[in-house]
Amino acid sequence: MSDMMYFDHAATTPVHPRVLEAMTPYLTQVFGNPSSVHGFGREARKALEQARDQIAAFMDADPQSLIFTGSGTEADNLAIIGGAMAQRERGRHIITSQIEHHAVLHACEYLEQEGFEVTYLPVDETGSVRLADLKEAVRPDTVLVSIMYGNNEVGTIQPIEEIGTFLREKGILFHTDAVQAFGVLPIRVRQLPVDMLSVSAHKINGPKGVGALYLAKKVPIEPILHGGSQERKRRAGTENLAGIVGFAEATKVTEEEMDDRVSKYKRMKEEMQAVWKEAGIAYQVNGHPEMVMPHVFNVSFVGVHTETMLMNLDLVHIAASSGSACTSGSLELSHVLKAMHLEDSVSHSAIRFSFGITNTVDEARRAAEAVAKIVQRLVKRA
Template identity: 55%
Template sequence: MKNVYLDHAATSPVHPEVIEEMIPYLKEHFGNPSSIHQYGRRARKVLDDARTAIAASIGASRNEIIFTSGGTESDNLAILGTVSSLMEKGKHVITTKVEHHAVLHTFHELEKRGFEVTYLAVDEYGRISLDELKQSLREDTILVSIMYCNNETGTTQDIKEIGSLLKEKDILFHTDAVQAYGLISIDAEDLNIDLLSASGHKINSPKGTGFLYVKEGVPFLPQGFGGEQERKRRAGTENVAGIAALNKAAAIANKEREERFAQYMKYRETMKKIWDEESIEYLENGSDEFFLPHILNVSFPGVKTEVLLVNLDLAGIAASSGSACTAGSLEPSHVLTAMFGEDERTKSSVRFSFGLGNNLENIGYAAIETAKIVKRLSK
């Protein structure tokens, strides 16, 4: 039996070069970047270099990057940091029904704090309607948060069009780019993005690393209190080794971006081709026009998600029912429910997601094993 990890959208292995990069900052260069002695200065340089490089990777400037503990913190900080400084202007905010819980639950919290939230619907491909967004905008709308690429389906939104619409209306635009950063080219300026969240562990950096881009001039209040790190926007001693790792992982991902994109396209086509050859019935959940290729979400009619996942696991294949937060529970995914309503399709879906360590051979094995299991279970 082979072991094939196909859950890279949940988390990814740390790249060997990233591990090498971190070690000196755990062993010799362990200083606190706020210290003035040589140990501190050495650590400070890591932060400066990483900030410059990561800013450049999204066409931003170094003062616009805040290092965080990952996607969840970046999303929370983006939303709470801006709305708390704009409450005088209005208390209406907009997001979508298919966001990751890091965004969705932050908006639920805003409702408790007296904000009015519009949750945009999506079509059966997981896409919002620009017209609905336009119609939802009000005089008192202060923030719109729409994800770049959905973590369950891989569906992408029209970030550029949304950005230019919101710029015209002078409304802040946050995008959760956790599943997009490192796989496609992103220029925050060109896309008119005011705030962007990214997470390290989706791009082969350790868990607990990430960043938030906050465009210069965007009103923003810190949400935690302590030292003056990150230009008083995020208190706490920085995760120096983690930031060194994030910088290295981002450099590798951005260098190999096009190659990885093409590889993942091939992987998804290979899996589908094998299922077609094996005459397996499946439905693809997502858009075949607006998507990123590392996520392949499919429903196998008549086969229950949980049963399929357990059988895949027994065959050495690690896949998922969707977001890691809902995996293991029997709740149907909020993303698929937003796309299809209470349909059987939401109860037979599996997400395969590709990354480091996958190759055509192990992808082929996984597809054949999946076909065998689906045949057996749907008998």
């Protein structure tokens, strides 16, 4: 697949060579269980806590507030199900938005089966949650709110600080799924009014199968996995040590390169649009014009169906997506675009390009030229 241009980094990213190098000793030599008391275990424990310190420093968190999980999905489930269950005597009302990742939406649907009520907030045409809608939805029995930091399909950044400040005043727990924003936006949890925040390694050139949940002090949570007393009895199961070490190295690399990456991604968006303007093809950028993550670029080419465009791009070795990888196997319209109430012609022709470390500005230009040719050919035929 070396000749393939990969523009689907929001789905997953390649493991950085430095990450692989950092992980290797923990797959071969330092294989002890971090919970074991002998020398092998102590060596593993030391590496685990060093990695925790590194990841916590990257997000400006107390290391003891970080719980390692098997994925961003598990971190979301632990926050939402664990946070709701720990407070069920106080109230059984939860608020989220209609454009959350399925890890959040399906966790909320599960809680509905367990007797909770969930309000799914609408968004405007840019994919933004309105603070006024949230204020109106809050009830005396509201115990938890989960609003994502940045949307994985259109890139819109939500007003997390305003939402969190309001919820602090009300004494309501606030969780944000920051899986897609982590590593492209500066996240400093000590300065954010959030109680819980989910992240994942494989979105920042770390390995798959490891995530983390930031859990502020004194936030009540009920474990959703039952077994050993790992992670301060909040997440049972032997820690994925090699994965966690890789996660820590990925945050180091990201910290060193983040500014350069972000400016490159912005140039790529500009370059692609310049090509399309010059080619004279019709396109529409979806999401918020300013409050948007630099690496996510959702564009509609009206008159060319999403699946048709993706197949044509694949034929010329360009990998893009229709949005969330979790629903890309089906022809169903994206729930995010549906919630934004875009014209059918716009939502049925949307493509997500998402940038990462393997991409260059020249690649972006060539991909945009390929798109322009496909659009011109298919629109002419229609």
